[in-house]
Amino acid sequence: MWNWLKTLYHRLGSPKWFYQITGKWLPWFAMSSLLLLGLGLVLGLAYAPMDYQQGNSFRIMYIHVPAAFLAQSVYMMMAAAGVVLLVWKMKMADVVAQALAPIGAIMTFISLVTGAIWGMPTWGTWWMWDARLTSMLILFFLYLGVMALREALSPQEVAAKACALLAIVGVINIPIIKYSVDWWYTLHQPASIKLTEKPAMPASMYLPLLFMVLGFYALLGWSVLLRARAEVLRREAKSGWVRELLKDK
Amino acid sequence: MRDERLLFDDLSFDLYAGELLQLEGPNGAGKTSLLRLLAGLLPFNEGELFWQGHNINTCRDNFYQSMLFIGHLAGIKAELSPLENLHWFAALEGIKDETLLDNALSQVGLAGYEDQPCHQLSAGQKRRVALARLTFTQRSVWLLDEPFTALDKTAVASVENLLIKHSQAGGAVILTSHHALEELPGLKKLTLGEVT
């Protein structure tokens, strides 16, 4: 297993191999994400029972919660890719990091907007300086920072390393930011899904959520691969195999 | 690699004690990049650097503490006087002897300018402040990027003297220059080609 991972890792370092193998992965990610999202949406919107307090408005959770999950984990992934780039000098890690950043930002934005829409019927106001929304807003700015830095710096290798470093610094700071914001404002609902605890919701409510979360992750894989493949072609535009590839088409 | 251009391919050379190596080539051939690569300011894409028979990765500190690099920009602070500038470079080598620094400045013809802020000096004089380091440094490998820029004839001659002394004492020098340095003993040349 370990050796297999090592070979995979070394091969992924090669842009050509990355392009070829991910071409085979793409349909699987696409199918599983469509399937899971479809299932989750139908079950969540049509079959899950109404919430006895919030009525139907709680159903926005099926978008809000997965988006919020992704918003946070994409940043971690970006920092992990940054470590791989800085420590092992693997350039493909930067291609992935570059692909991840806007997706993470969009997910953060979606979770902010759905949070606000959810807030209107629940709190009676579009925006509330609730700890989780505020942390999310700060996370959104962190994403914008990484993207702006990449935009500003050149050449590419310098931008890559600088963004990797910034993402790593960000990951160290995220817990501090989260803690301080929680401390600053503790008037909010307790998190309703925790991996270690049994969810308080009935299965008909949380199963669709589970499907949606998995579907979002598959969607993430799909879109990251699409973006990373396009970026590989752009970066390797001068190399033989890309010219070969383009000639065929 | 620089801006997606391949600068060096299949380049290798050795440098031994007592040798002077002059890098030559047209503008843009990568002379400065090669020096910066050796100084550790640019990352290697491929290739290896050996220091005293060991891969550089195993003896990084030893190498960098034996190396003196002076680039296009010499790191001279305009707000500080020549003497104050040299204090810092001397501190890096653990030199506390003031007379050594005074001597250094007079050797490069800056006696009398010790306490003027460097922004009042000319380009050539600033260059001399940087090169004054060469008179007291104990580091054995010198990497000099265009050391003769902006220097007048007498200053060029005194720098050449320093180079000769250094190589005779068993030091090594790599420099880029468009100057003809034919008279220097132990001089080798490495010509970097046109970029294709």
Added chain:
Amino acid sequence: MNQINNEKPAAFCRLTREAVNSSSLIGVFVAALKREWQLQVRRKGDLINPLVFFALVVVLFPLGVSPTAEILAPVAPGVLWVAALLAVLMSLDALFRPDLQDGSLEQLLVCGYSVAPLSLAKVLVHWLLSCVPLVLLAPLLGIMLYLPWQAQGVLMLSLLLGSLALSLVGAIGAALTTGLGKSGVLMTLLVLPFYMPVLIFGTGAMQAAINGHTALAHLALLAALALVALALSPWAIAAALRIAVSGE
């Protein structure tokens, strides 16, 4: 293909000569402190501008919100802290750029000593010369905003601790954007999210003092933040500087 064949391999390794110098890292660190002090003291504008900026931003609030004590006093901790935070951020913008432009930065990287402690020396001197004056100016502006007297001490103490953390974290952003000709807005964008915890605990300390509670817990948290920044950020700064120089 460029190959130089050498005729005298016997001379190999003569360079071993005990060249590696005897200077200790502590000696070099002290020398770096001294040099930075000499340098930064001579850049008078860079020292005074953040102070003026601090005062100006504070003056905007009575003009923009209301000059009455009932309105100004409750927002005074926040206004003072935000203004001070922005002033620290502004003052950091040019921390490394002159060094890049005159080659001092590459000299720092090739000097053979660990870059992290030497860049720490730079930030510490900057903090002493730029942030400590801000701390001293703050009570005066506090009076103008009708800040209750019992909060003045905590204002200074919280700013003193907080500005150290702000300087260290902001220096990472300054190092990352060193290679850019102008970076003002970009650096602000990078650094401000990281400033929020410091702001929260800083103003929290003052609120506690105003309400008659002890601010010790908040100050301890600020000190902890400063210590963490002290331990970690020099390494990030050093890495960022190396990246910036490799792009030149």
